[in-house]
Amino acid sequence: MSHSLWWRCAPQNLAHHQPIRLRRLQKPCAGTFPHVRACIFDLDGLLLNTEDIYSLCANTVLARYSRPPIPWSLKAQLMGVPGSSNGEAFHQWAQLPISREQYKAEQQIEQNKMFPMCEVLPGAKQLLEQLSQAMTEADGRKVRIALASSSVTSNLKLKTSRPDINEMIRLISEKHRILSDHSRMKGKRGKPAPDIFLTALQVINEQLDPSEDEIRREECLVFEDSVPGVEAARRAGMMVVWVPHPELYQHWAARESEVLAGTTGLVKLDGLDQTASPGKTNDGWGEKLGSLEEFEYRKYGIRRHSGDVVGSRIWITNKKDGR
Known part of the structure; x- marks a missing residue:
């Protein structure tokens, strides 16, 4: 599978939804962690x-309308962000001669074929x-x-x-x-x-x-x-x-x-x-x-369940010394 493009899609743009408010954390000193639970x-x-498959499907549709693959400067912004595959930033760059609805439909057809092969x-x-x-x-x-x-x-x-x-x-x-x-x-x-x-x-x-x-x-x-x-x-x-x-x-x-x-x-x-x-x-x-x-x-x-014997906490800055 080509690594030329990664892609993410989701049903909606969540940018204006209500935020979850967080309390401030008192974090440990740099280099140490709590134990992970x-x-x-x-x-x-x-x-x-599947990021490569998203890429392949998107580029297939883009090529159909003589558009180039997405540059990494844009791709990085789309990865992991809900709705970005059919969002404003993408379409401002793509300048496709079709509606967003048609693009989404054509993209989904390609994904339906390719996702089972991931x-x-x-x-x-x-x-x-x-x-x-x-x-x-x-x-x-x-x-x-x-x-x-x-x-x-x-x-x-x-x-x-x-x-x-x-x-x-x-x-x-x-x-x-x-x-x-x-x-x-x-x-x-x-x-x-x-x-x-x-x-x-x-x-x-x-x-x-x-x-x-x-x-x-x-x-x-x-x-x-x-x-x-x-x-x-x-x-x-x-x-x-x-x-x-x-x-x-x-x-x-x-x-x-x-x-x-x-x-x-x-x-x-x-x-x-x-x-x-x-x-x-x-x-x-x-x-x-x-x-x-x-x-x-x-x-x-x-x-690990295989029976690792683990010592005291390790600092993240230490040399890697075991899996």
Whole structure:
């Protein structure tokens, strides 16, 4: 599958929806973390190669009308943002001779053909399998996992129609899957606002045993591939692992510290800074990986079900010393 373009689509523009207001967090010193009790995953471009499929489908329609592929300067703004694939920024650039409704219909026809052929990205299934049975190093409590994706339900069904992919996604409880058209997201904003990650944490906490303390935002680790998604995680007060597409990373490598802090300002949402602050540069609450295969459980105080013996907390600035 070509890596020339990544793409995201969702049913609506959430930029004007009511924000979730956050309390201020007192974060630990740079370089240290709380032990992780919950991991929240994006989907497209992180677990599945569907970002490349979005790209292929979009470029197919664009080429039909003699339009070029989208430049990365625009693509980065569209990734992870609900409604952006058929939004104002895209159409201002594309200048297509067809209506938005027709473009959306033609794009969906291509997606319906291609999504069932998607593939699992390296390390995704193994990571979910491990985390689904993992415990916290601190007190042996079960690590919870959730999905927080700007995709929509109908597209998720297509993407997970193959038995092997369906088996992987079932590692995440259906109650813990928050998509952009989920009833709990009504009236809330999409990424880069933190709403979808806070909603995912809310549903996790609702399913905890009464004897368990609620999981705090600072005890959550988000896995993301997009720049707006990383910003959403940081504005939610959560730690983040950024696993970007190689071509996306080429364009953002020089600003990696800004991406990990959630301070790029790539996508603007009215009032966002008044309701949810990003992180700070080099505060140690984010790291970039080339693949999910590189994830270090011990760094985040997670004991894998295979019997890892884990020592005390690891600093994020330490040399990588185990998976």
